[in-house]
Amino acid sequence: MKKLCAVLIIVALAVLIVAPVSASAVQPPLLSTNELVENSYKWDGQTVSFKGEILQDLMVREDGTWMNLSDGNNTAMGVFVPKGVAMPVISRTEDYRTVGDVVLITGVFHRVCAQHEGETDIHAVSVTVLTPGSAKANPIRLGRAVWFVVLAGLLGLVMWLYYRKPGRGTEH
Amino acid sequence: MIRRVWREDFRIIGYYTGLVTIGVGLLMLVPMVTSLVFREWASALDFAISAALTLLVGYVLVLISRTKSTPGLTHAMVIAAGSWLVAMVLSGVPYMLSGHSESFLDACFDTMSGYTTTGIFLLQDLDHISQGLNMWRHLLTYVGGQGIVVLALTFLIGSTGGAFKIMVGEGKEEKLEPNVRHIAVLIWRISLIYLGVGTVALGLIAIANGIKPSLAFFHGAYVFMSAWSTGGFAPYSQNMLYYHSSAMEIASMVFFILGSFNFALHYAIWSGNRREILRNVEIVSFTITVLTTFSLVCLALMQRGVYPDAVALFRRGFFQLVSGHTTTGQSNIYARTFVREWGPLGMLATTIAMAIGASAASTGGGFKGLRMGIIVKGIATDIRKLLSPERAVVTGHYHHLHDNTLTDSVVKGAAVIVVLYVLIYVVGAVVGMAYGYPMVDAFFESVSAGSNTGLSCGVTQASMPTLLKIVYMLEMWMGRLEFLSVFTLFGFIATSFRSMRVRKAAV
Numbered sequence: 001m002k003k004l005c006a007v008l009i010i011v012a013l014a015v016l017i018v019a020p021v022s023a024s025a026v027q028p029p030l031l032s033t034n035e036l037v038e039n040s041y042k043w044d045g046q047t048v049s050f051k052g053e054i055l056q057d058l059m060v061r062e063d064g065t066w067m068n069l070s071d072g073n074n075t076a077m078g079v080f081v082p083k084g085v086a087m088p089v090i091s092r093t094e095d096y097r098t099v100g101d102v103v104l105i106t107g108v109f110h111r112v113c114a115q116h117e118g119e120t121d122i123h124a125v126s127v128t129v130l131t132p133g134s135a136k137a138n139p140i141r142l143g144r145a146v147w148f149v150v151l152a153g154l155l156g157l158v159m160w161l162y163y164r165k166p167g168r169g170t171e172h
Numbered sequence: 173m174i175r176r177v178w179r180e181d182f183r184i185i186g187y188y189t190g191l192v193t194i195g196v197g198l199l200m201l202v203p204m205v206t207s208l209v210f211r212e213w214a215s216a217l218d219f220a221i222s223a224a225l226t227l228l229v230g231y232v233l234v235l236i237s238r239t240k241s242t243p244g245l246t247h248a249m250v251i252a253a254g255s256w257l258v259a260m261v262l263s264g265v266p267y268m269l270s271g272h273s274e275s276f277l278d279a280c281f282d283t284m285s286g287y288t289t290t291g292i293f294l295l296q297d298l299d300h301i302s303q304g305l306n307m308w309r310h311l312l313t314y315v316g317g318q319g320i321v322v323l324a325l326t327f328l329i330g331s332t333g334g335a336f337k338i339m340v341g342e343g344k345e346e347k348l349e350p351n352v353r354h355i356a357v358l359i360w361r362i363s364l365i366y367l368g369v370g371t372v373a374l375g376l377i378a379i380a381n382g383i384k385p386s387l388a389f390f391h392g393a394y395v396f397m398s399a400w401s402t403g404g405f406a407p408y409s410q411n412m413l414y415y416h417s418s419a420m421e422i423a424s425m426v427f428f429i430l431g432s433f434n435f436a437l438h439y440a441i442w443s444g445n446r447r448e449i450l451r452n453v454e455i456v457s458f459t460i461t462v463l464t465t466f467s468l469v470c471l472a473l474m475q476r477g478v479y480p481d482a483v484a485l486f487r488r489g490f491f492q493l494v495s496g497h498t499t500t501g502q503s504n505i506y507a508r509t510f511v512r513e514w515g516p517l518g519m520l521a522t523t524i525a526m527a528i529g530a531s532a533a534s535t536g537g538g539f540k541g542l543r544m545g546i547i548v549k550g551i552a553t554d555i556r557k558l559l560s561p562e563r564a565v566v567t568g569h570y571h572h573l574h575d576n577t578l579t580d581s582v583v584k585g586a587a588v589i590v591v592l593y594v595l596i597y598v599v600g601a602v603v604g605m606a607y608g609y610p611m612v613d614a615f616f617e618s619v620s621a622g623s624n625t626g627l628s629c630g631v632t633q634a635s636m637p638t639l640l641k642i643v644y645m646l647e648m649w650m651g652r653l654e655f656l657s658v659f660t661l662f663g664f665i666a667t668s669f670r671s672m673r674v675r676k677a678a679v
Binding site: 037038040041055056057058059060061065066068070073074075076078080094095096097111112114116117118119120121138139140141144145147148151152154155158159161162 | 210211213214215218221224227231234235298299300301382387408409410418484485487488505506509512513
């Protein structure tokens, strides 16, 4: 009986240890724009995960929706969400005063997409909002306002000096 | 013998440079208003500060340099080259205040790239900048394409004796009309009409592509300004890839091809001389070199099996090649795709196209089609001379607005400029290689900077060596102004120091 219990415990532990590994093995890898572009042949046609902030324009077309996801400094990837793939409610997209929703997509990466005339893109099979967007602070700094007042005052003075005398222009 | 530099010389140069600076300051009001429209208060204040500072510098210059003298050729060249430097520095202030430039050098790099219609950039986090800053970036490239001096001449100077010389210094040597102000007005009239048409056309395409109408016409204006001026900027880091639209790319391509044509050719066609487009040596040269380099690109891409079908190959390959040849720099592939997928032959063909560049007196850069045509015709004429009897008189001709005789001095003049371009391309590439970049990448990026194209294979980044940034900036500046005015500025500075020494010795 003891032996049986020991075997069962070992099996249970083994299942607990192996199960997450198996689950993560089927999870597509989370990749960046740089990784995808630098190793485009390696990832071509593979199912990948990609996470990024939705840039300003969600472009709804006949056969689906295009969105561009920013995943770093001057790096972004075009993601096509075909019609039929469930699209979550997007609360905000990026602009200067707004942080856009951060989404996680899973989809097939195309080095040169046959459907989109050679574009490098990902065709999403699932889209999940990870972090809803929010408003960004856009405060006016007092120090800068003071600088403006000082410069504008000086400019006014110099312009007055310039325009008070006649014949300021050149003769040609 | 080089003449001495007198105080009056400085006055003339200071006065005209001041006027151009005032023009730049007034221009900053456009992005300021854009920021106000989009309720970007912090950005609007940045532009207000920058405009006040720039106008202050401009008014101080015109106040202390007040003169009634007319600029001579030397002044004109120094004014042209110097104004671009002053404009570059002051235009960098909004970049710096925005917090998106890592250093003031990076800000100046971007403004030099904008004014020279190059299009490479070091701006950080482009995808999150204000609409005001985006407007400023594109406005710089639009104004730079027509020439800052042309702008100042049009709006700030009433009568313009000697002003044509300044325009020549800025690379706009075609004399379309007897009065220089008329030329300036004409260039702006052509550009503004195209701006209206282009913004509406591209804006409507943007709406059709699913972009909100409130933003679509801003996208239209940005893409138009970038295309027409052969600049290459775009509002987002993905450049033309952002739109996922062949219609947007085709419309933009039409505008950058038009922008790469000589203003004199536009004028000839507008004046009813439509046959000129078929006969002009620059158009013939452009057609031949586009077909040749595109054939090489096709060969490279097919050899490597980069694209699955002809449509994809044409959409990516032709757009990139023509964007390079017209020295635009808009892109519908990722920068690193050149290195990773196009390979050395594809990059070499694009590099050759960029090096040749657009038409003379256009918004574009590079050697220019006119010079290519003249040199090739010159070589052909020399071969004909060798094959003809010794007593035969063989003369070559080329058609540019009218039939011109090909003299040795014309060929020599064209060859000298081409040699100077090659020199800056090589210097930039050698510095790049010295920092460890592969030869093909170093040449690609150097030619892109020197020809004011703006395509990148990934070398241009904020983390690149400082010296390489400075070399690229010099390449952009010299390439845009076509050397003469820059050399005159250097000569003027050297002569000024010598004159000071002579005067001190006399005292």
